Amino acid sequence: MTYHFRQALVAMRGNFTATLATLMTMTLTLLMLGFVLLLTLNVNRTLEQLESQVEVAAFLNVGTDGAALLKQVQGFPQVREARLVSSEEVLEEMTRDSPYARDAVTLVGNPFPTTVRMRVGRVEDSRVVAAAVARLPGVGDVEYGAGYVDPTVRALTAIRAAGYGLVGLLLMGTLFNILNAVRVAMYARRNEISVMRLLGATRGFIRMPHVIEGVLLGVLAGAVALAVLTPAYFGLARRVQLLAPVFPVVTDPAVLAPILGGVALLGITIGLLGSLFASRRYLQELE
Amino acid sequence: MLHHEHDFILPNNAALSIRCRGKRMIDFKHVTLEYPVTRTLALDDISMHVGKGEFVYLVGHSGAGKSSFMNLVLKRALPSKGEVRVAGEALAHYRGGRTALLRRRMGTVFQENLLLPHLNAYDNVAFALRVTGVAQREWPARVTTALRTVGLEHKKYALPLQLSQGEQQRVAIARAIVSDPPLLLADEPTGNLDPDNSREVLKVLQNVNLRGTTVVVATHARDLVETFRHRTLTLRKGKLVRDDPYGGYAL
Numbered sequence: 001m002t003y004h005f006r007q008a009l010v011a012m013r014g015n016f017t018a019t020l021a022t023l024m025t026m027t028l029t030l031l032m033l034g035f036v037l038l039l040t041l042n043v044n045r046t047l048e049q050l051e052s053q054v055e056v057a058a059f060l061n062v063g064t065d066g067a068a069l070l071k072q073v074q075g076f077p078q079v080r081e082a083r084l085v086s087s088e089e090v091l092e093e094m095t096r097d098s099p100y101a102r103d104a105v106t107l108v109g110n111p112f113p114t115t116v117r118m119r120v121g122r123v124e125d126s127r128v129v130a131a132a133v134a135r136l137p138g139v140g141d142v143e144y145g146a147g148y149v150d151p152t153v154r155a156l157t158a159i160r161a162a163g164y165g166l167v168g169l170l171l172m173g174t175l176f177n178i179l180n181a182v183r184v185a186m187y188a189r190r191n192e193i194s195v196m197r198l199l200g201a202t203r204g205f206i207r208m209p210h211v212i213e214g215v216l217l218g219v220l221a222g223a224v225a226l227a228v229l230t231p232a233y234f235g236l237a238r239r240v241q242l243l244a245p246v247f248p249v250v251t252d253p254a255v256l257a258p259i260l261g262g263v264a265l266l267g268i269t270i271g272l273l274g275s276l277f278a279s280r281r282y283l284q285e286l287e
Numbered sequence: 288m289l290h291h292e293h294d295f296i297l298p299n300n301a302a303l304s305i306r307c308r309g310k311r312m313i314d315f316k317h318v319t320l321e322y323p324v325t326r327t328l329a330l331d332d333i334s335m336h337v338g339k340g341e342f343v344y345l346v347g348h349s350g351a352g353k354s355s356f357m358n359l360v361l362k363r364a365l366p367s368k369g370e371v372r373v374a375g376e377a378l379a380h381y382r383g384g385r386t387a388l389l390r391r392r393m394g395t396v397f398q399e400n401l402l403l404p405h406l407n408a409y410d411n412v413a414f415a416l417r418v419t420g421v422a423q424r425e426w427p428a429r430v431t432t433a434l435r436t437v438g439l440e441h442k443k444y445a446l447p448l449q450l451s452q453g454e455q456q457r458v459a460i461a462r463a464i465v466s467d468p469p470l471l472l473a474d475e476p477t478g479n480l481d482p483d484n485s486r487e488v489l490k491v492l493q494n495v496n497l498r499g500t501t502v503v504v505a506t507h508a509r510d511l512v513e514t515f516r517h518r519t520l521t522l523r524k525g526k527l528v529r530d531d532p533y534g535g536y537a538l
């Protein structure tokens with residue numbers, strides 16, 4: 001084993017450019033992947049928070065049967081919960097928030113309509129639900145919480161998709177780089193390999209240094225990626241918490257550790273699989 | 288009529304008879320080799336066998352098929368027709384990854400010595416043990432024995448470039464025999480050597496043969512074949528045209 005390990009190091013030093021290129025794409029891939037995963041994590045966390053807050057409110061025309069409408073609304077699959085709030089209750093709430101409301105009522109009567117308040121399962125659904133509810137008879141006006149939710153969700157989803165796309169491309173780039181590195185390494189020692197074959201070395205024995213090289217590259221890239229990603233993320237998280245405390249930034253190590261660990265593990269896995277594949281293929285080519 | 292059982296030579300050692308079933312080390316039955324890409328007919332319906340412990344020359348003009356013969360035995364090429372058996376085992380038996388096991392039963396020496404330039408004589412010989420997974424504690428004794436057999440025990444720390452071509456070739460022979468294969472194939476082992484070194488190498492090969500190893504030498508060197516007489520197979524354009532039990536060079 002020490003022999004194979006030494007051979008792997010010799011090969012990596014001998015083909016320094018190929019090794020470096022592989023290491024760099026691999027690290028970049030892992031960084032990008034880590035970035036996208038962490039972004040997704042935080043986006044999901046933020047959306048969850050928004051979801052728990054976003055309400056759709058339907059204001060009923062005077063004389064509408066509130067109970068019947070509530071039943072109808074509860075029939076929508078996207079609606080998680082719905083309740084009927086009478087105009088008196090609304091008035092109560094408003095009074096609690098601003099005591100002057102009571103004075104206004106004495107002048108103009110209760111201006112607040114009976115309201116059906118709904119919570120949706122997913123934020124993205126609020127627009128759909130609002131539109132559907134608005135079409136129901138007896139519904140005057142519909143409001144849904146925070147118009148900002150909609151474009152935000154769409155933008156974040158797009159960023160996430162683009163991120164995964166980029167990660168996919170980078171993964172492919174990494175794989176090609178590994179294939180190339182192994183190929184260069186094997187061609188560099190093709191004389192030795194042909195001697196080994198004549199002496200009765202098994203394929204596994206000949207491939208071993210190259211597989212070790214792949215795994216080693218994976219370990220290195222994973223380590224570099226983590227070394228960059230971890231402090232960068234925590235630094236950024238601190239700043240966000242400071243500047244925009246509304247965002248629920250995830251800093252729980254128990255949540256982050258598996259993600260970061262997974263990124264490193266993926267690096268090692270790519271290194272292993274890529275070099276296994278490449279060494280088999282190029283050994284056949286050399287025969 | 289080309290078949291014959293050979294009865295000169297030598298104390299067969301015990302280990303050898305265990306490793307080799309039957310009396311035949313190499314056995315060709317109607318073997319034809321046509322290289323697939325160029326469609327060259329390199330060997331044409333060859334039937335012959337080499338007994339355990341024999342020393343055999345393979346002679347013929349350039350292109351007669353000597354290396355092709357070696358390639359078949361080494362399973363570097365597959366016969367288009369017929370069957371090749373080595374040590375009693377059909378080569379079809381060594382499928383895929385098992386080719387390595389076949390190669391472990393034979394040492395090989397070529398015109399180019401194929402030594403690894405960055406390793407000294409000792410390490411080059413030990414390399415054969417390394418790649419076949421022999422325990423490291425066995426190396427010193429075995430490598431030393433092999434180097435002694437070729438008369439180079441005193442040069443074990445020399446790099447290939449610090450050795451004469453003849454010495455390099457002898458290191459290659461040491462590497463070929465260090466794992467005690469029952470068969471040694473030498474394809475033009477003296478091709479790059481002057482007459483003195485050629486003789487030296489041939490003596491070494493005879494010594495190896497005296498230890499019980501079957502030796503097949505493909506060569507152009509008429510004087511060697513006539514000086515050190517052994518059974519001689521003559522190929523001409525892929526056909527086996529002579530099989531002289533007592534040697535002689537007649538193309």
Ligand SMILES: Nc1ncnc2c1ncn2[C@@H]1O[C@H](COP(=O)(O)OP(=O)(O)OP(=O)(O)O)[C@@H](O)[C@H]1O
Nearest residue numbers: 322325327329347348349350351352353354355356
């Ligand atoms: N790998 C190959 N692919 C196609 N044709 C080959 C190959 N090797 C040899 N040949 C052809 O097969 C024939 C026999 O070649 P071979 O190498 O066996 O001859 P040889 O007796 O060893 O010659 P030499 O004394 O020059 O080494 C030749 O016509 C050669 O061109």
Ligand SMILES: [Mg+2]
Nearest residue numbers: 353354355474
């Ligand atoms: Mg030849």
